[in-house]
Amino acid sequence: MPSKIRRRPDSERRRREAPALVLAGRAFVSGKLQSIEIAISEDGWIQTVGKVVKGRRRHDVGDAVILPAATDLHVHFREPGGDPRVETLATGTVQAALGGVALVGEMPNTTPPITNLETLRDKEARVRGHAATDVLLYATPGDPRALPALATQAGAFKVYLSPTTGVPEPPDPRNLPELLARLATLGLPVSVHAEDARHFLGSAAPTDPVSWNAHRPPTSERAALDRLLPGPTSLRLHVAHVTTPAAAERLRTAGVSFEVTPQHLLLNDQTGRDAFTKVNPPLRSEADRRDLWVAFTRGEVPVLASDHAPHSLEEKERPFPLAPSGMPGVETMLPLLLAKVRANEVPLSVLVAAACDRPARWMGQPHGRIAPGHRAHFMVVDFRKRTALDADHLHAPSGWTAFGGWEAIFPREVYLRGERVVADGEYEGKPTGQIVRPEFAPVAEPPP
Numbered sequence: 001m002p003s004k005i006r007r008r009p010d011s012e013r014r015r016r017e018a019p020a021l022v023l024a025g026r027a028f029v030s031g032k033l034q035s036i037e038i039a040i041s042e043d044g045w046i047q048t049v050g051k052v053v054k055g056r057r058r059h060d061v062g063d064a065v066i067l068p069a070a071t072d073l074h075v076h077f078r079e080p081g082g083d084p085r086v087e088t089l090a091t092g093t094v095q096a097a098l099g100g101v102a103l104v105g106e107m108p109n110t111t112p113p114i115t116n117l118e119t120l121r122d123k124e125a126r127v128r129g130h131a132a133t134d135v136l137l138y139a140t141p142g143d144p145r146a147l148p149a150l151a152t153q154a155g156a157f158k159v160y161l162s163p164t165t166g167v168p169e170p171p172d173p174r175n176l177p178e179l180l181a182r183l184a185t186l187g188l189p190v191s192v193h194a195e196d197a198r199h200f201l202g203s204a205a206p207t208d209p210v211s212w213n214a215h216r217p218p219t220s221e222r223a224a225l226d227r228l229l230p231g232p233t234s235l236r237l238h239v240a241h242v243t244t245p246a247a248a249e250r251l252r253t254a255g256v257s258f259e260v261t262p263q264h265l266l267l268n269d270q271t272g273r274d275a276f277t278k279v280n281p282p283l284r285s286e287a288d289r290r291d292l293w294v295a296f297t298r299g300e301v302p303v304l305a306s307d308h309a310p311h312s313l314e315e316k317e318r319p320f321p322l323a324p325s326g327m328p329g330v331e332t333m334l335p336l337l338l339a340k341v342r343a344n345e346v347p348l349s350v351l352v353a354a355a356c357d358r359p360a361r362w363m364g365q366p367h368g369r370i371a372p373g374h375r376a377h378f379m380v381v382d383f384r385k386r387t388a389l390d391a392d393h394l395h396a397p398s399g400w401t402a403f404g405g406w407e408a409i410f411p412r413e414v415y416l417r418g419e420r421v422v423a424d425g426e427y428e429g430k431p432t433g434q435i436v437r438p439e440f441a442p443v444a445e446p447p448p
Contacts (some may be wrong), residue, residue, distance in 0.1 A: 017046055018402045019055030021418050023378065027066035030354055035377045040376040044417025048372055061380045064412055067352060068368050069102035071359040073191065073259060074240055074305035075330050076165070077104075079126055079448035081111025086398050087310045087328075093433055095331035095395050096306075097421050100338075100411040102133055103365060103436065104330065105191075105305075108140040108158055109166030111160040115142030117149050125152075131193055131433030133227035133416065136248035136363055138191065141171065141179055155363065155437045158240075159183075160215075161224050162195035164280045165309065170197065174181050176227055183426065184232035189438065191238045194247075195281050196216035196223035201274045210366070212320075213269040213282040221281060224235060229254055238317055238362060241307050243281050245291035252300055257362050259303040262333050265293050275323030277317050290419070296354070303362065304354040306333040310398040328396040332389060334379075335408035342383045342409055364438025376418035379411035395427075 019039035027036045029049055039047040039055060062137055076093035084255045089106070096104050097366070106123075108114035114123055120139055127135050135309030139171075141147060150157075159179070160167040171179055173196075183190050199220035206212040213233050221243060229250075239258040242248050251258045263279060268286040271277050295301055309326025316323050334355060339369035367375035391401045414422035421429025 003387065005194070011057050017047070019053060020057065022053045022058045023054035023061070023063035023066060024058065025064060025066055025258065025380075027370050028348065029185060030301045031349055033065060033348070034371075038116045038370060038376075040418040044377050044419065046372050049370060055447050061151065061413070064380045064382040066370065067100075067379050067381055068356040068370055069379050069414060069416070070100050071103040071105075071363065071365065071368060072101045072306050072308070072330055072333065073105040073238070073303060073359045073362065074098060074107065075104045075308040076107045076109070076310075077308075078325065079110065080122065083132060083312065084310045086129075087396070089126055090130040090132070091136070091306065091395070091432065092330060093130075093135065093431075094427050095328075097132045097414050097416070097429065098410065098425070099331040100381075100396060101330060102367065102414070102416055103136065104133055104138045105138060105156065106364065108138045109160070109164070110231060111166065113142065114139045114154070115150075115165065116146040116176055117153060117414040120150065120153055126251050127433070127435055130430055130431050132421065132429055134436050135433055136365075136436050142170050144182065147157065147182060147186060149259070153189055154188065155435075156189040156205070157183055157186075158189060158191050158193070160193040161199040161227065162193065162200075162220070164193060165326060166351060173198070180228075180235055184235040187237060188235070189236045189364070191240050192224075192228060192240050193241070194224035194228060195220045196227065199223045200353070201231055201276070205273040207227065207320050208273050209269040209271070209277050209283055209296055212278055213284060216280065216282050218246070218284065218288070221247050224400050225250060225287050229256070232318075236362075238303070240305070240363040241281060241282050243292070244288050245295050248292060248295050248301060249292055252302075256439065257302050257358070259305040259359075260292060260296060260301050261307045262329060262336050263307075263327060264289065265296055266336065266406075267402065271299035272402070275318065276314075276327065276400065278320065278324040279309075297350065299347070299350045299353065301354060302358045303361065304333065304351070307328045310396055313399055317398070326402070327402050328398055331394055331396060332401060332403055332408060335389075336358045336403060338381060338383070339386060339407040342386065345406075363436075364440050365436060376415060378413075378415040381409060382411035382412050383409060385409060
């Protein structure tokens, strides 16, 4: 599969035009920070990256750093069917922009789920004119007869191997090989929630994150991978929210794309005793968390994704067995990890690869790198400006975060197609986000 952006027919025309904007300063280019000037075309593409570029407008970021904006493969904005007081596509994409994310992959387990062209078109209408960032819409297999038509309009597929929020009944395990073979012929990326419910344990209702971990144990993740690997060689497979170092190593060795979340990297099953840290799959032991974090810092994890899945305070304050799983995170994913870069706990190159470059390429999108021919999606980060996370200062309508008090570094500026949508940490853009689909053969580039 190709690993480079193919030059478009109009790219040479763009290169000859005077830039609409020149962004100057230290930028992460070709794997390192260097003083550079970035020429941006009127229609929001990077024309050139070099020195002494003249343009109609010029903006020097000073002591800050220009990074490619991130792509979050995995968000749940609860529309349609969710409580708009908890989240919508509009509020979710504003949070994404404030967190340095230019493109989100919106999941299909809504009410109703996105299983046919009718439900997909309804969701497209909800995105247009309301999204602050670009959006790629997942569909989920329902009626097999609807799959070919869905594949012409959706951006990717999501397959759930176990019950989770909005998915009471996953596909029959006996039908999985046929389903994967069918999806492989359609050419779209396929993300999988990899838990095997046949390995869930215990008859008593879990009462805290520790017993939730025991109820949905790492063996269920391992069994799900047994069902997925080996799959059809042409399947553009990605495994969502991997929780253990053993699973990460197995997927890396197999050359399969996968993601980890900030919660599984930074929290463990004893971080809290209530449902605010209840997620699917569960938080794991401190030993698993630590080893997964080490693998991430070494660059052995291809993708970072938030699995942003908010619920109201009232829902999360229910008794643990009755509370839903999930937590907000699209606004805080990058800021939490940028603070870890500032603390020298993870290399900047590792974070940029996992949050910006690889997820965009898996989605077949021409951004995630500061290079000619890529979309002008950027974030400007001042690593000196650290803050403690406070739910009152975040923008999730749900009103809470599992990372209260954690150090974070928020982007000072964010650009979407060369237009600034965040300035001085405040959203100032308009809902000009677009619906995108893979523009080239989606590329899974697991780390070596």
